[in-house]
Amino acid sequence: MIPHYYQHFCPVKILSGHNALSNIPYEMDILGCRRAMVVTDKGVVDAGLINLVREAFAGSDKEIGCVFDEAPPDSSNRLVNKLARLFEKEMCDCFLAVGGGSALDTAKGANIVISEGTDDILSLQGNEIIKKDLLPMIAVPTTSGTGSEVTKVAVIYNEEKNVKMAFVSDRLYPRVAVLDSRMTMTVPPKLTAATGMDALTHAIEAYTCLQKNPIDDVFARAAIELIRKYLVRAVENGRDEEARLGMANASLLAGIAFSNSMVGMVHAMAHACGGVCHVPHGVANAILLPYGLEYNIPGIPCYIAELSGMLGGSIEYLEEKEQAMVTVSLVRNLLSRLNRISGLPVRLSEAGVPEDKLPAIASATINDGAMAFNPLEVSYDEALEVLRKAY
């Protein structure tokens, strides 16, 4: 069905390849930049990935002004202010974010502070509040899941209020996304599985939620098909270059899809699990995806049914709701397989969620912004019931 109205925007230049990093200095030249601030985390540095980035700069007239490797799992307002001051002190002119979602969000947060000329990032939370153009940012993801390299969202932790704040703006898109298969080679199997399921959840929710549109459907379909082909391969053999690049592309495609189409109740519950019990985002999405799909079947059986073909299910004549249940089974089969080969949890109880925290998670779920885009209404009691099923 063609939507009544929709928007699609993705201004990110994409470089994808087994040695794509080597083009970064050239891209900086195009952007009119000379001195990059690398924003990353200790894990990326310890894995030796920053050395690959340094090598890419060798022999060029561009330079790395500073490497900030303190990006935490949840970037805070205090940290982005600190990073912004360092950026100015080091006289850098662009950000080179290397890492998972948090490194990219940290760079986006500091970029907002610098470009808006404020030290109070809290005043800019909401959607489309940022009015000034941001400095160029080049994103190099080191996990295949968040899709942050092509999204217009940054999540920053508010230390005073103890809550996560979402910043949504078309200005938050990085200028360039660099997918290099070498950057994800060292990701362990369980994390590869969790981040891959995160990407699958992005694509599936983009395909089934209220802001679904024909352009993002194309991206979501392509992402799902790549995940079907490469996720298990990448988990089984992390050195499989083709599978790694395939998953990096899947994550990016799913990122483009959900940055425009947004996500729904699975993400709302996963955000809540992360906020209340610190369950890793990809793990929570993986566990909750089949339950969220099941909940939404009465509202959008046709869209969920269509997913079965992309996930490798046989296409035969079935009623829509039966076909939709096939989709749920296929997701469960994939989860079971990932559980066997990597130990990815398949229930909330296995992910360290205490049962008495489920009411708090349900409360946070219905207040999550993603819930606005879910096709069906979800009350507190219904969210709690879904969480109990997944427990």
Add this chain to the structure above:
Amino acid sequence: MDDVLKRTVNQVRSLPGFPALQAGVKHVLCSTVLSVLGPAFEVVGRHVPEFRKEIESWEEGRRFSLGVLPNGPAITLEKRGSAIHYLGKGLKSPHITMSFKSYDSALLVLMSIMGSHQAFAENRILVKGDLAQTMEVNRVVNIVNAYLLPGMVVKKVLKRAPQMTLKSYINKGKVYAGLVPAVVRHLI
């Protein structure tokens, strides 16, 4: 006949000043509906228990506004005790601002042609402030709509119409009865 009608409409539309007139009419419509919606929060809050339950956990003094960009009409409301108070027209230092990007988008929602969830999904509303609190405000807006609009319209604009019991219908009657005096009181 159709051709004649189309030609006439086109001629009217090409009159100098027509766009300004059209914008003026849209402004008046939006402003009028918002003038009713503001007091409606107070009246629904007085008679509907689920409304009071929904705002129970809100912090005292939370202010939110609904309006139209760039300089269109807006209203501001505030939580005080167990009620929402209408502070009148304009932005009065709200913590959360929900603004329609255009008069056309505003009219779709304010005239109950489209639900607020669909307007969010279609990028018609800009939000400034805490998104979790915005979700709470949106639930309250939905309750107000459920008690303000006829059942058939409610089914169209809400993702799920609330279950109405006999008591709910009585409360809906009380809301209708109390709305006009509340609007008049705020106009005086």
